[in-house]
Amino acid sequence: MQLWSQSYDRELTSLLDVQRDLSFAIADHIRLQLSPERMESVGRRHTRDAAAYDFYLRGRRFWNQLTPASTRMAIEYYTRATDIDPSYALAWAGLAEAFAAGPINGDADPRVMWPRARTAAEHAVQANPRLSEAHHVSGQVHWFFEWDFRAADAAFRKAVELDPNNAWAHSMFGHALSQLGRHEEARTVMDRACALEPLSPLHHAMASQVAFQARDAMTAAERARRAIAIDPEFWVGHMMRGQACEQLGETDFALDALATAARFSGGNSKPVALRGYLLAKVGQVAAAGEVLNMLEDASRSRYVPPYAMALISLGLRDDEMVFDWLERAYTARDVHLVFLPVDPKWDRLQAEPRFGVLLERCGFDSVACR
DSSP states (O other), X not given: OOOOOOOOOOOOSOHHHHHHHHHHHHHHHXXXXXXXXXXXXXXXXXXXXXXXXXXXXXXXXXXXXXXXXXXXXXXXXXXXXXXXXXXXXHHHHHHHHXXXXXXXXXXXXXXXXXXXXXXXXXXXXXXXXXXXXXXXXXXXIIIIITOOHHHHHHHHHHHHHHOTXXXXXXXXXXXXXXXXXXXXXXXXXXXXXXXXXXXXXXHHHHHHHHHHHTTOHHHHHHHHHHHHHHOTTOHHHHHHHHHHHHHTTOHHHHHHHXXXXXXXXXXXXXXXXXXXXXXXXXXXXXXXXXXXXXXXXXXXXXXXXXXXXXXXXXXXXXXXXXXXXXXXXXXXXXXXXXXXXXXXXXXXGTTOHHHHHHHHHHTOTTSOOO
């Protein structure tokens, strides 16, 4: 159905002004009713400074690659955008997101990223309290760093309420619901994210994680395949396929997928550790030990999430070493601990008293594990 077709003439003094005025013209033409507050929010969504806008776009491009190097570049460009225009809420939100995702995408130290992400998210909300992206990055800070699932849930709901077409807010909201054990609701929200941006490999990969946490490995594998079909070099898609295939007993496929994920990840520890875990599970103890030793050696010169070593130790069924590494992960505020209550790989330890104590210390004891 064609909603709007019209030529639009304006003096080309500023591309950003043209984009803004064109948005209002289209909204008016299709009789889209926006509240005065929403009109103001739309008007303040982007900066009027072309250089700041350019740096924001560069930051977004690099963040979408989700590797350690690209995350660092995203932080650099978002920072330049906010330096030029300190009131640029969307750039502050992008910066907060890069900081918040740094420990996940780039093995950044969460103790360093936490205060930076929190401050940037606060700037985003202060600059534009009605910006959906500002609230969804606040949710990420609550979730990954503060381990406050309830506050994260509220922030993601606010983000979706402010912009029902924000696919990334839906994606993060769906994942948070999954972490709370509300898997059917999570699936519905993730389906919405994928419908809003069907060509985003990230949303399909996140949908795979949500299905995986719901113990639906078949759907998780299918969702991962969709992500890979869109972008064959998207490492997260390959990693999701690997963990789904592991649950399905397709060991060879899983090992191949994890090797591919490691190759495209830019050095992220997650696919490496997951491969070490699987090698240990299938009895290749020596190979798993080599992966563990490699990560331990790397941790002496840079931050490597202790969760990575705990996971391989889990595969080796060395529970004393598992809890030693989990204790280190707790001390380091390792963001990967948020997966403990719902990730099937940890089901074997759910009845272990020490595991329950750890979940309670993290504040996860109220989170459903199924």
